[in-house]
Amino acid sequence: MSGQMEARQSAMLASMSDVPERWLTTSARDKHGTLGAPVTRMDGALKVGGRARFAAEVPLDGLTYAAVAFSTIAKGRIAALDTTAAESAPGVVLVMDYRNAPRLKLPPVMFSAPKAGAQSSLPVMQDEQIHWNGQPVAVVLAETQEQADHAVSLLRISYEAAPAVISFGAAQQNARTPEKILREPTSVAIGDAEAALAGAAFKIDLNYRTPRHNHNAIELHAATAVWQGDRLTLHDASQMVNMTSWTIAEMFGLKEAQVHVHSPYVGGGFGGKCLWTHQILTAAAARLAGRPVRLTLSREGVFRAVGGRTTTEQRVALGAKADGTLAALIHTGVAAMTTHNNCPEQFTFPARHLYAADTIKVTQQVADMNMIANTFMRGPGESVGTFALECALDELAEALQLDPIELRRRLEPEKDPTSGKAFSARHLVEAYQRGAARFGWEKRSAKPGARREGEWLLGMGVATATYPYYRQPGGAARIRLTADGRAFVQMASHEMGMGTATVQAQHAAARLGLPLDHVVFEYGDTDLPPGTLAGGSSQTASISVAIIAATQALTEELLRLAGNESPLAGLSADEVETSDGGLRAIAEPDRFESYASILGRAKRDDISAMAEAPPPSEVQTYSMHSYGVQFCEVKVNEVTGEVRVSRFLGSFDCGRILNAKTATSQFKGGIIMGLGLALMEDALFDERSGRIMNPSLAEYHVPVHMDVPEIEVMWTGIPDPKAPLGAHGIGEIGITGVGAAVANAVYNATGRRIRELPITLDKLL
Amino acid sequence: MTPFTYARAQDAQTAIQLAGAAPAARYLGGGTNLVDLMRETIETPDALVDVTGLSQAIEARDDGSILIGAAVKNTALAAHRAVRQHFPLLSRAILAGASGQIRNMATVGGNILQRTRCLYFYDDAARCNKRSPGAGCDAREGFNRMNAILGASDACSATHPSDMCVALAALDATLHLAGAEGTRRIKLVELHRLPDDQPDIETILRPHELITAVELPALPFAARSTYRKVRDRASYAFALVSAAAALDVAADGTIRDVRLALGGVAPKPWRAFKAEAMLRGAPATAAAFRTAAEAELAEAVGLSGNSFKIELAKRVITATLTELAGGVA
């Protein structure tokens, strides 16, 4: 890192005046702590050694195994369901269907209440109605998985089909405008953008299409449920343990405290490991059988019963003046959704914050279909929204005969273009400059099709990446300090392989002035203080703030306990800082007492303190976003149309990076998923049946190693002065912009604009 | 999966006897295809006769021919020295297929008899004439991007997905068969049937007839041969179009002999007899290759989602042969 950059970074840290000072780690702590260092994931050895027990691996006495039957029609009712043969098959304990399933209340769908976590509000196996092709219609429990799998094939089910909405085109005829897009207004209008577009000197007006994607984490969705009286323990693979607990409690008529959710390891989340029907069915079947139940969805089951990214059709229109500045920016479109979920795929979000324009129009609609409820999937909205917007900018740059990076520089806004708020931190132009230098952007030929190696045409493309900074309201952390100077930091948060537990241990160690190996971060269990959902790249900020609050509370407790005999006697919490395994007076560094000494004098084994995170007021005041630039080089085979990505660089601006190693993995993982989005991912939804026809990893393509070139990532590392630790969550931003960077590179290589994902070779022949 | 019995045979005779004793017995090779289909309850054998104990020998003979035991693993065949030297197209075809792990399990016999990957064949909620004769075909108007453009019928457009077989077809491989009625030999290109109105009958094998070996006749000019596979990702994907080719060009630039077979385009490994006949004696030029490709695909018919394969196949043939001729496409 350049000296100049370091100076920028410390200046930024020093300027964090209007956020609580405690949100920073002080410079002394920075010096001694490991924040930012490439610390290896603490759960790595456990996982590599096979010692981490996932939800489908919990050993239990008397366990039964479940297999699920899925509907084969998209709408209608079950006409007959004959369980006789299945029930008499070897090892079968019972068959559950809508006739004998425990009565459950309707699932509280996400956003309908603060802790509502269901992905759909449809009843779960309570009646004979069918709402999508793939809906679970029966669960077979048996003594072994094989017996259950066999018995489920013996169920005889017939249906009475009703007309279903399974064509996106037809559904768009009845598209509706939802009240809100997540928590944002559905439409934003600044001036008359259509009129400005009509009168613009340069204009483009284009449509883009993106397909359905399915969640395909390597760990299959699984749950193990045990009832003890009216108490349920659910071993889940979850990115929202508290919401799962509350929602299941509501459905079963229990108190939240009666539903204990345990989820220490999650083999990939990406938005897919929320509350679907399989966990509810596991709990219901365990109740019915009076025995513990394990339900692991097959890979096909994941396609049938877990939603993914929905399909979109988007319009981007840009009107520009001769100097490249925008007279009009329009981004509209429609996404497929259902009447029973609330996930409109916020593809217009990037256009609300990225570029300056005289007039702006963004709005989006949903088209209701009979399909598995769609859901959040890494970079929801932004991943496909940036595809449309950033491809359109590339087309505009060409129309203006401007370098695409120069065009974006000219569009850099001073404040948020739609909300008018000040940016908390934004160094996108810098990320462009540094990335371009590193990638060798100057080697790009402005004219398409100009570079060739044998049969292969070479091209370069670029696109902006962006994702909002979110912090979820709620959440609390408890810190327990023991007499031997160890800290146990507890919060029901989630580690799905991102590195959260490691990073928060680093954070807590720095904050408490302890060595890293003296800190244990405990998470993934509803017996701990409540966490927030791990989604929207929000967890890092949410946990950090709770730990900061808990440290403050702990400091107060420690001072109380230290009493009058302590060198710290008489000092308030604001007058001390944590350091070297104890507390030190800020003004008089010689006044120090270690935690061990404080606890020892009080004859205490441990001390703990818990505090809630303050509400996320920072996002009310500022426009807070992460940024990045995706640079891509592709080779396109002139004979066959095959596209191979040959080089990739992501240059990010996401505040301060808390762990260089886990951050690199997150960025790279997002980019790889983005290559899949650009080139191959496509859940084939048969519009005659509403059925996904490629529910297997053999036919649903994600990138294999040979599809992934060497990927470089870099970052500005400039802290966001308004965010806790100066940091942003970074799980999602890596996938955004990748689709456009690849498409723009394909254009640069071939002169062909592909406006419909994925970019398969037939589109280039 | 439906319950079944399992027995292992060490020789062909025992295998045939064991299979004959159960009405719906199946031979089990590496199981990488059969077991998948059993999990989907598309195949429901009552007995499995494991034939991986049969010959795993690869015998390179002095006359340049090679005899390959049916239980030889795909990986072993691709790695064999004589194969790599004399029949490089075969090594390349095998290595272009599936993944390292699958090739380690898969046998030569199983690879030849693997079944189609048509999406509607794999989903028992869909209509499929191959699975349920007379039921109809949902692929015709559905997702048929991977389906056949040559040799298909109204009843079925499923492709044979093997890469290895494309090379075997080009090499004029002979299969050694054994069954209740004794042993016989057939050409690989005669094994698979075109679907016509009976897509459920995929080969000319008699009930429980076993493949015991594959024989490659000597073909000196196959030392100059290759396999080119076009697919939707860089590895681990079935062919959209593939070509196995060997070329023998005389000093004057005319083609003395040529072998050409296509994959991903037909219900069977497609030997391009028409193109071969046109090319023998013709100049080894890109123009001649393109003309031959046009002729071979003259009768190709595209469906809603796979018409692009017609032009793609022509290009792949032209480029592959041009490369073998030492030129640039």
Ligand SMILES: Cc1cc2nc3c(=O)[nH]c(=O)nc-3n(C[C@H](O)[C@H](O)[C@H](O)COP(=O)(O)OP(=O)(O)OC[C@H]3O[C@@H](n4cnc5c(N)ncnc54)[C@H](O)[C@@H]3O)c2cc1C
């Ligand atoms: C994810 C995935 C990707 C794949 N990708 C490719 C690819 O890109 N290219 C490609 O070519 N292949 C691909 N394959 C297919 C793979 O090559 C086949 O599954 C494999 O070759 C089958 O061999 P096996 O020994 O496992 O056969 P099995 O599954 O054991 O048997 C297949 C069939 O052959 C019969 N059989 C086996 N041995 C004999 C015998 N000696 N005599 C008579 N009948 C016999 C069996 O009864 C069965 O009907 C892929 C497979 C998978 C699962």
